[in-house]
Amino acid sequence: MAKIVVISPAPIKGSGGVRTILNYAHALMRNGHEVTVSFLADGKPIGTNVSQLVEAYFGISGLHCGQFPFGLHNADLAVATRWDTPPMIRRHFGGKMVHLIQDIEGWFNPVGDAFLYAENNFLFNSSFITLGHWLAKRQQKQYGVNSYTMDFCYDDEVYSLSQPYAERPKRVCFIYQPEKPRRCAQLGLEALGIFKSFHPDYEIVLYGSDAPAYLWYPTVNLGIVSPKELNDLYNASRAGLCISASNPSRIPFEMMGCGLPVVDIYRANNLHDYKSNQLLLAHQTPESIAHALSSLVVDEQLGARLSRLGHESVSGLSLQHEMQQFAAFVEKVANGEQPQPRTDMAPRYRSAPVIAPAYEVDRVRAFCEDQTREFQSEKxxxxxxxxxxxxxxxxxxxxxxxxxxxxxxxxxxxxxxxxxxxxxxxxxxxxxxxxxxxxxxxxxxxxxxxxxxxxxxxxxxxxxxxxxxxxxxxxxxxxxxxxxxxxxxxxxxxxxxxxxxxxxxxxxxxxxxxxxxxxxxxxxxxxxxxxxxxxxxxxxxxxxxxx
Structure with missing residues (x-):
């Protein structure tokens, strides 16, 4: 068995990203590897009782934990989990390195130094493991490097179908996170305002942030809620809106696990991990997003069908499946294996975009068609x-x-x-x-x-x-x-x-x-x-x- 060090951001209570990394590390430990988690201080001292902190914050025990570069001196393999960690690792470690990629993190910055540094950190000698297929195809196209790919999964022990779709109240929920630009809070709020003007009997529920939303129409803002409360919300809604301007979020898969029809935007980043007839993808205008939401609540058969097909499409995609994929891919790297090149460069989502009547013009159709050709040069x-x-x-x-x-x-x-x-x-x-x-x-x-x-x-x-x-x-x-x-x-x-x-x-x-x-x-x-x-x-x- 290998000695593996996972480099992680500081253990912040409630951090979903850190929890995912720790779950990956725990999956490797369950497979018999000697696993150490080396936390970045991120400007604050971590202390000496890090393992106890991890157990208290995340309920995960048995991991050897310390402050970076703890554990690297005698490791067989290191796992980088954030855009700035590959160069940090290479200052201390020259062995095999896995770079876990969950998003195009350079996009989180304006086009400038940080953006370019984030791109440059893909150049270090490492093996890529991506969350989702779009990221793997981008790495192959831009850097000529093949990637192991994990499916988007969700916690099916938390999110499940408990309320028949036909019995749900008139409610639409939206993941509102203005502190994350890629979640497009303003675009979503404008779309919901249009939707509300046509469907005043529908309740609009926001969640995901404690930031207030000052709007011209009534909403219910739940703020940050627990996974169990989210499961209840999804089972008591007719449509869910989650906008992803970079790699897709895990949230739509959680919604589909509850039988909730989903709307996202029709962009290249969303065409390779979603499938046709799994959800609706709308042109990136408020009017088109509102039109997609309206189509779900006006056409009851469409809403019911997407509730059923979406739920069926995520069957078997449990978090355990994702953890097992990650552990298996890391083991392949440790054994010197290499991933195969991707040949499936066409989008998985082949349904037409939802476009509001006002935007049914040639330039919009041309834009949407261009989104399908991101990898067309790949043979x-x-x-x-x-x-x-x-x-x-x-x-x-x-x-x-x-x-x-x-x-x-x-x-x-x-x-x-x-x-x-x-x-x-x-x-x-x-x-x-x-x-x-x-x-x-x-x-x-x-x-x-x-x-x-x-x-x-x-x-x-x-x-x-x-x-x-x-x-x-x-x-x-x-x-x-x-x-x-x-x-x-x-x-x-x-x-x-x-x-x-x-x-x-x-x-x-x-x-x-x-x-x-x-x-x-x-x-x-x-x-x-x-x-x-x-x-x-x-x-x-x-x-x-x-x-």
Whole structure:
């Protein structure tokens, strides 16, 4: 086991950032490593009883703690956790270093010395671990360095769905933190003012800061509240607003864990960690944000659908999953392994931005389109691509039914059409699913499918796919776990309407070590008629890491 030193900002009571770092350190300790946390004084003496302080403030025990550079002299590996820590570490330590990146911290400063120093601190010899996929893609594009990537997760022991969406009061909540410019407090308040003028019966609740908000419309300002109180608030609201101008916040994932539909802004930083039909992303004007919120409360079916799909999309993304990812990546660095280059440079969020009618002009559409092209110069290796009817037909011909109506298997629910596409017939009872055995070879990073509804009168239908380790006996039919579609191995559910082809993307956490079966599924939203439910899978390709 390795001797690992984690460099952390000073232990401030209630600090969420420090708590996350300490949770990461504790995950490494649970894996059997000798872990030391070396705290930066940040202008104040820390004292000698730091371990007791950590236990009192954060309830985490067993960590060896001291003031920087405590523990570095005999370490095997050091973890930098803030933009200014890599050069500090290199003054005392020449071994392996992991740089944990949770945001583009240079953006927290005006463009000047601090901004440039923050960028320069990515130049030190280190291995990157990023919170989220957008950051990993930026590091690869800007510095030519690959990163290990953690999924955004949330504490599912605190945040959970307890109040049915249809029974919730007319309330919208907003994370109001004027001391954090990236949370765009003014933009959010203006959007809520517009929303309130159209929906005066809705209560507006602010939280997240003790700073007062002097407004022209009534609000309830809860200030800083506990996680339990936030869970209660999310379960008693119809819509949640969280604006992220840099790396996404963890807050929307906590909201979705409570079945709360979320609105954020449509910018490049938000297109790679959110998925389509998981939430609404609006153009960055107050009017467009207000329009998105209004659409959730006016269209009750939309609100209910995003409540359900958002909640399903974060299933399995517990904090324990994130901690395990971090510990596993640090262990890979300690063992001399390197992350694979990203080839999934296209956005995960493929839904159109919400744009207020007043801003439906060419320059706004051009701006939004530009947000999708941040990494367009990055090239992917595409292999075994079914770019014509023949490969698609060959792949689809192996399909085996895995789930139909509860009464039993009905094989004509899955058919190979004359045009080479695979058709799954949707119905109201449960999802129709099929498996494509060994469709994804070892080394696969992602899969992309083109799907459509074949009949113009079909009801809107949800499509999903998931990767599952292949089984040796191809004659075995198994039904996948219901949670797989929204897990890290699934694409999440995407609603498709008649009239247009839709791209469905499945992004794996890392290249697969073994061949995978590809499970595909369709389902009808509750209450939708099943007539003409001809759901076509037209084409599937997979992307692999460079050999």
């Amino acid at each position: 992917a290796t595409i292999s075994q691509a079914s770019t014509s009817v023949e490969p698609s037909a060959a792949l689809f011909a192996t399909a085996k039914l895995t789930s139909t109506k509860p009464a039993g298997f009905i094989w004509d629910m899955v058919t190979l059409e004359v045009d080479g596409s695979l058709q799954l017939n949707s119905h109201q009872a449960t999802a129709t699913t099929a498996v494509l055995p060994h469709a994804l070879p070892a080394g696969t990073l992602s899969a992309i499918a083109v799907v459509r509804l074949a009949h113009p009168k079909a009801s809107p239908t949800e499509f999903a796919m998931a990767a599952v380790p292949a089984i040796d006996d191809e004659d075995i039919i198994r039904r996948p776990d219901e949670q797989i579609w929204s897990s890290p191995m699934g694409s999440g559910w995407t609603e498709v309407t008649p009239g247009a082809d839709v791209l469905l993307q499945l992004q794996l956490p890392e290249p697969s070590a073994v061949p995978l079966d590809l499970h595909i599924a369709v389902r009808l939203p509750e209450g939708s008629p099943q007539d003409f439910g001809w759901c076509r899978w037209v084409n599937i390709i997979h992307l692999q890491a460079h050999q």
